[in-house]
Amino acid sequence: MRKVLLFLFLISFISSAHSELKIKIQKAEIGALPIIISIKGDSEIFSSKNFSSIIENDLYGSGYFNILDSSKIKTSIKNTNTQYALWTLAGANFLLKASIFKDEEYEFIKFNLHDVIKKNIMFSYKIRLSKKSSERKVAHTISNLIFEEITGIKGVFDTKIAYISTENKENRKIYKLHVADIDGFNSVAIYKSSKQLMSPTWSPKNDKIAYVSFENNRPEIFIQTLATGERKKLLEGNNSNSAPAWSPDGKFIAYTSSVKGNLEIFIYSILEQKEKRITNSIGIDTEAEWHPSGKKIFFTSDRSGKPHIYLKSIRSGKAKRLTFTGSYNADTNVSSDGKYLSLVHNGGNGHKIAIYSLEDNFLKIISSGRLDEAPSFAPNNKMILFASQKFNKGILVATSNDGRIRKEIELSGEDVREPIWSH
């Protein structure tokens, strides 16, 4: 028994070691803001070092910040003028001063954000610490507060990504559906299969994931609840269906299925368990993406001869063609404000990620690979996550929507693909 336990322990250790995502920052914002993160005090459970490294990693990884060494900085000088003068000398524009402490009952982290140039405190907070497991979440919350206060942009350090990985084991491919924190930690394979898995997509509340599985030797949509692991096939019967997309209210799933040899888009009402056909054209209509209003659907269609992005009301009416440049525009993802599309574009130089402005119909290429695909916006619309290839290995890339910040995310020993950012 003990041997079995040890064996199990080894397996779980190995598999968790395997699924560590490595993030490499390639380009950072020019003029990144210098900040010092100074956290003092340790308790039995919590370490200031852990908090520092998580927050520093978040802020540096955003591309907006340059992290200065906090070890030689004095933060306990009583005279505020002297204190700010010293920090200015160290080259900091901002400084987070925090401490972990315990009162009679609970442990806390208390923190002030200083504007070193203006010589004032931008905010102060105190957060009660409970379990060790909440350490990363609390640190990400602090990163969000700092980021939002300084840049005015909503922080996304506590968000998640889902993605598919493949691993070759004894000449067999193993497909895994993963969920991970955006900083690469807590990566968990929530479903494994010897048959193809594809097209993961988050429910609006981030509590479920819909995806395509070939476990019955054809593409079918499944919904998996993250908290319980419960899985359910979306549609009865033996038909192929694919490319699921959740409506913004979570009540419908748009998907693709064939009718008399043509691929059409349907929407399925989860409450009524009924489907309704949305498109009707010869050829391919697929990759539905809901407009944030929930009333229209973006999709890819080759009705003009080549794949392009169209927009259509789910009630009635004609589809409107949106993209006209290049020979290939597909797999669109819309920003949460409904102003931009990210998509896969080929203008004759390989498949790249582009951003299309719905307001001025302008398309801009933001990636440089030849096989880039599966773009999705960060919840704050400032970054785009997509799949790329590096030395024939599938990797993930996160880039700012102007292309100036670029991060590569790799999974050791496995190919990664089809990433999607949570809401």
Place this chain on the structure above:
Amino acid sequence: MFENLFGLIKFNMEIIVKKDFLRYFALLLITISLPACNVLNQKDPDVIVTTEPMLTKSEEGEVDTVVSADSINLDYNEEKGYTLGNNIIYFDYDKYSVEKNEDKDIIKKYSIYLKNNETASIRIEGHADERGSRAYNLALGEKRAETIKELMLINGVSIDSVEVVSYGEENLASSGTTEESHSLNRRVEIVFSNTGN
């Protein structure tokens, strides 16, 4: 009132005539392409039953190709399983139309076999090359396989003996990144689920 009614009847007639016209036009095309096909099922003009050689439509300056029932033999090899000789049809980039006579012959061979062996059934597996989006490539593979299925149905194959599935860009025949590799991956493979023997 009557005028309206007549108008309605006339309108409906037009639709019927139009539908029938399309149907007979399709039949005409098939008949033209099958000059030696002498046994036609008159009851259902969509279904053409023949045991005679089937001819493919001849292009100008081209010699008609002949697919005779005698030439249809079940082959077996370890890699492919049972086939009727060539079982792979290749496609152009982002395309799903069947243009080449040799590909039409493959479809005809399988059509004749399936009609002569009622218990036989096939799986038409669609594939795409790795370029572009995975979900679109899944749809493209399905459209390619559906195109072959539709052509077989026109040839009189029963819908129950044909199953379609797409693997998208997942099961590549060639893993290279050259145009040659890509062209080998843009394909439909016809696989017997049951040879009927």
